[in-house]
Amino acid sequence: MDIKREMKYQWEADREWAQQVARLPGCEKLSSCIQCGTCSGSCPLSIYMDYTPRRIINLVREGFREDALASQTIWLCASCYNCAANCPQKIQITDIMYSLKREAIKSRLYPKRFTIPILAREFHSIVSSRGRSSEMWLVLRMALKSNPMILFTMIGTGWQLFRTGRMSLRMDKINRIHELPSDKRKTMEVC
Amino acid sequence: MSDVYAYFPGCSMKATGRAYEESLLTLFRLLDVKLQEIDDWNCCGATSYMSVDEESAFALSARNLALAQHSGKTQLMAPCAACYLVLRKTQDYVQRYPEIREHVFAGLKATGLPMANTVVTRHPLEILYNDVGLDRIRARVVRKWTGGPIACYYGCQAVRPYSEVDSSLNPTRMDELLAAAGIPTVNWALKTKCCGGSLTGTIHHVGVRLNYILLKEAARKGAEALVTLCPLCHFNLDVYQSEMRRQNREKLDLPIFFFTQLLGWAIGAEFKELGLQRSISGANAIEKWFTAQEVAAYV
Numbered sequence: 001m002d003i004k005r006e007m008k009y010q011w012e013a014d015r016e017w018a019q020q021v022a023r024l025p026g027c028e029k030l031s032s033c034i035q036c037g038t039c040s041g042s043c044p045l046s047i048y049m050d051y052t053p054r055r056i057i058n059l060v061r062e063g064f065r066e067d068a069l070a071s072q073t074i075w076l077c078a079s080c081y082n083c084a085a086n087c088p089q090k091i092q093i094t095d096i097m098y099s100l101k102r103e104a105i106k107s108r109l110y111p112k113r114f115t116i117p118i119l120a121r122e123f124h125s126i127v128s129s130r131g132r133s134s135e136m137w138l139v140l141r142m143a144l145k146s147n148p149m150i151l152f153t154m155i156g157t158g159w160q161l162f163r164t165g166r167m168s169l170r171m172d173k174i175n176r177i178h179e180l181p182s183d184k185r186k187t188m189e190v191c
Numbered sequence: 192m193s194d195v196y197a198y199f200p201g202c203s204m205k206a207t208g209r210a211y212e213e214s215l216l217t218l219f220r221l222l223d224v225k226l227q228e229i230d231d232w233n234c235c236g237a238t239s240y241m242s243v244d245e246e247s248a249f250a251l252s253a254r255n256l257a258l259a260q261h262s263g264k265t266q267l268m269a270p271c272a273a274c275y276l277v278l279r280k281t282q283d284y285v286q287r288y289p290e291i292r293e294h295v296f297a298g299l300k301a302t303g304l305p306m307a308n309t310v311v312t313r314h315p316l317e318i319l320y321n322d323v324g325l326d327r328i329r330a331r332v333v334r335k336w337t338g339g340p341i342a343c344y345y346g347c348q349a350v351r352p353y354s355e356v357d358s359s360l361n362p363t364r365m366d367e368l369l370a371a372a373g374i375p376t377v378n379w380a381l382k383t384k385c386c387g388g389s390l391t392g393t394i395h396h397v398g399v400r401l402n403y404i405l406l407k408e409a410a411r412k413g414a415e416a417l418v419t420l421c422p423l424c425h426f427n428l429d430v431y432q433s434e435m436r437r438q439n440r441e442k443l444d445l446p447i448f449f450f451t452q453l454l455g456w457a458i459g460a461e462f463k464e465l466g467l468q469r470s471i472s473g474a475n476a477i478e479k480w481f482t483a484q485e486v487a488a489y490v
Contacts (some may be wrong), residue, residue, distance in 0.1 A: 015323040025245075025288045044385045049399055069447040076394075079238040080347035080385030081276075085359040092352070101242040115393040123239035126249070131233040133202040139392055153395070157430055161207060164469040176232050179254060183248035 013063035026095030039083035131174030197264035208422025210466025225260035272421035339481035358478030446473025
């Protein structure tokens, strides 16, 4: 049986990174967390997470960068802002999660073949190039890049939507594409 | 009230959430509130774009605000909860962080769009409550509700930070609007609990489970239908009920409405004008509430 050290030493933390995160817009109140766990208790998804939101906050402010960035938690966060609405310290936890998602994508630390970051990247790519999202194409692209078999499970849903006139296969595009944020190519290279 | 609202539909309103747009436009027309769709609007960015690139996410969303400003409107209506939140959040960040403001304004300047942050982003629920008013809605009611009580589901993003729709934790305005239209509602604790959004598409069983909990709790409180203000909540609650029935071997068939559909119906709009025929769940339950011709069009 392989016995591994499950806890980290303090010196393995990157305190400088923690300070960097705390300077990002929306993350300023990171250090004022009192670890009460209200965020985890109010989160509808914490029961599925590898680290609860309270633990993520502590990992980040202590500087355990890779643990936080490689977690499933930051991607399971559905941005419902319930934690932020309930936090007694008024920490914008959802915005901290967003900062972590972005850094996880940039540094490629997100869990591989995990559908949620794939969806985010495909969505970003469609919207950057067309100006609008297309639900059906988005689902198709996500499935092709993660697990194409899930398309079979979606046939019934697709038929129901088609029957009620809610399925649009048209790829919408805005007229003045040049007015979209121009640094899109740069950011697409990064991810 | 003489104001014309700029209207930002968002991508869902043109596809899976078509019924929301249909009922919203019908309701506002009947109430003599004028809307003008902003020209060449783009996607708000939702939660996914923000997860990849923040600066561009704000710039993307700010283009819509600038287009509304450019059309001479002071008020911008965004019915989708995600669009509403993103637009409000963009305005908040542009206001509070000079470096974000500079980046966003530089992008707008390059395309010749106005650099201002003065348009007020509004949600139709709160426009109906504040600008139209409960009295005006009450005075227009022509149909009497014979169905059971409804659970108002506010979901998350429309009532969270950056929002002025209602209280974050205990909103009541949708209940008040329905009460003005003569439709009874139930009080329930999960009215702002998240439906999981796009999780039904990514980690399917988790997303479906969240919606199952919502439906079960609403039913336990005596609700015979749910009413939402967000195209994604509506989609999740409406589309996956047959799957929940199969998985849990139980009868669960609640109609899911947009609040604009029920208000529109109460003040006399036609079934099809409200997109009611586009719903998937609850066909059996509504037979006793609507006329035979209406129900015939439902399935």
